[in-house]
Amino acid sequence: MEAATAATAAMVWFRKGLRVHDNPALDAARRGAGRLYPVFVLDPLYLRPDPAAASPGSARAGVARVRFLLESLGDLDARLRRLGSRLLLLRARDDDVADAVCAALKDWNIDKLCFESDTEPYALARDKKVTDFAMASGIEVFAPVSHTLFVPAEIINKNGGRPPLTYQSFIAIAGEPPEPVLEEYSELPPVGDTGEYELLLVPTVEELGYGDISQEEIPPFRGGETEALRRMKESLQDKEWVAKFEKPKGDPSAFLKPATTVLSPYLKFGCLSSRYFYHCIQDVYRSVRKYTKPPVSLTGQLLWRDFFYTVSFGTPNFDQMKGNKICKQIPWSENEELFVAWRDGRTGYPWIDAIMIQLRKWGWMHHLARHSVACFLTRGDLFIHWEKGRDVFDRLLIDSDWAINNGNWLWLSCSSFFYQYHRIYSPVTFGKKYDPNGNYIRHFIPVLKDMPREYIYEPWTAPLSIQKKAKCIIGKDYPKPVVDHETASKECRKRMGEAYASSRLDSNPSKVKPSNLSRRKMSHGDQDASNSSVAKLLKTSRSE
Structure with missing residues (x-):
């Protein structure tokens, strides 16, 4: 020293x-x-x-x-x-x-x-x-x-005073992040006199007065730098896994051993330095012959994080629809009953409900699970404002991050960044693809644990005799679906199309053509991006 x-x-x-x-x-x-x-x-x-x-x-x-x-x-x-x-x-x-x-x-x-x-x-x-x-x-x-790899203000300045609105343009501007501070200390200067100040001990959750939380499930993710570094080291020890990491290829139903690093909460609280993590990954890359590249790679996920930090910093009213120049103005519905059913895991769709219950209990779920429930709430089924879902995630996620949470909800509601609103996650078939036996559902919704495999994703289709045998009567022990997905999704597509058409007419009535509805015109000098290229980016999002 x-x-x-x-x-x-x-x-x-x-x-x-x-x-x-x-x-x-x-x-x-x-x-x-x-x-x-x-x-x-x-x-x-x-x-x-x-x-x-x-x-x-x-x-x-x-x-x-x-x-x-x-x-x-x-x-x-x-x-x-x-x-x-x-x-x-x-x-x-x-x-x-x-x-x-x-x-x-x-x-x-x-x-x-x-x-x-x-x-x-x-x-x-x-x-x-x-x-x-x-x-x-x-x-x-x-x-x-x-807290980030780069300085958001510097990226914006390099882009002419405007935030880059595509991942590709951000990468082209950003370059390589600076080296982390690697000096280790054996001691720090002593603490000075604090006078009459009351210095608190770190309280327990129980001491904060949240009532009886004895029945609350303790999440499997422990906070702190020590655990962050342990988890990072454990993840990076498997060099083949690091080299082949591709964000779209994860299993959203894997909960006992999640398919990702689960380092996002540690990055959110700064228990783990993103720069240190980035450079440790680079060390692994240097030791292997071949590895994946951004946006799908492990370093690509850290760059996604910085992308959203930069856009959010340079966009006024980034966390809302009104007054947000990069957000589509969509006339979302107001239906408190449907919203509460979604929030509380009572939609009648076991895949959606299990995800929301995992969120409620653990404060975390896989990124594709987040995609499923965000799509269901907004443009897929319920047509409820993304800000409502954003607020639930903001409160419950242990990795809740202002920039990334808002950015993901803008993206997944097709309000910004991604505009293929016709692509909708099925609340039935998407989860079944990864977990046909429904083990994820059985864990988080115990009332369905004895439902036969062929009905676990659609229990309302089970004959009454099967429901009785499984000790789960639909409409009594577990709710009926709050909407019919086929009907609701068609209506959502129709309303999204109308909103997009209205938005284009309002912004440039003389140049609108029907075929343009399938393309996104990038603002602030960015190049046009086709639906196919944007769709690839949807598959590679972003924060968990």
Whole structure:
């Protein structure tokens, strides 16, 4: 560790980036510091119990994600303690995280503040408040970008001030990401005097007051940097698997041993550095003769992540339909009864319901499972606004990420990026292709566990005698389908076609031809992309 001036006090403010490895903010804070204050502020916006929520947790986060965060904080504290430091856990002041940070900066006489830059709207407003206070107080501020491979603002600047709206154009601009910070520390500067501050222990989920959650299933994914690095190492040990990885070729019904790395939650919370992961994958590639390439490869998935971060950062109102220039304006239906049936896993379609129950219990499901339920809610069957589904995913997914979640919902609802609305996931045959026996359904919907294989995806077609033998009467023990898929999907296609036609007429009435409905004209100087090329990208999406 470098020689330090005893009077110099630095704060590293953790939010995401809950790790020690490849953490430029931590690295900068420790350099030249006589005292180091590693701080995390518990945010009531995400943690305060909400009795009115559809499932245990807060209004913004389900229990699974809260648990993952707390585990990650506990692991970070343990890793800091091994370096002679600790995590200083604070309460927000009057529900304001920024106020708590500003007060600590003043009370602890901090000379330098370091934190990882964040591009989400909520974070930008919070960070501006803290930065303005720090600079007005003569405190040095360093906020490096390390949550993504690239700096979104730099990509946008290279593209003439506009975000690239296709994966290909993004890749052409981005180049190779910078090297991670690989220096390992044997110790950190000691924690300075915190005065009268109440320093909290990392609470348990039970201590946060979410009511009786004793029956809540504990997800198989434990939070923290230690687990992230273990999972990454385990995944990369199988060099053949890494070399042949192709995102479309996963099994969405595999739950005991998921068909992906399941590193997305660790990337979301910054327990794992995307740059470090990227360069570790490159090390594997250098040791094999042949390997897959983006967009389907493992590195391709990290590039998809950065693509959505960049587009979201450069697109006003990215998280909504209205006022979003890259989003199709579609007159979605409002039907609370159908929406609740979808949210709660009570649509009567076992494949859809099992996925939503897995989401509710585990906070995670395979990317193709996400595709299925998103399509069903929006353009496939129910024609309900993608923002409604986005909010459910945002609350329940442990890997919920503002940029990627919104980007995926825009994509899967055919509101942006992908426009082949005629391609619809069947709520019956798609899952059956991967899991003909219905093991996935039997696990997450126990009432159907004795339903014969030939009826497991369509239990309403089973004769009453079969239903009785399986101890599951459709309409009583398990719901009847809320819609007829064949009829509903035809209606959805019709309404999507009308919305697209209306959108084109509104934007350029003199140039619209019926044949153009099957093509996407890319804005902001991007090249035209045919449906076939966009369809390939749909198969290779994006975040899980």
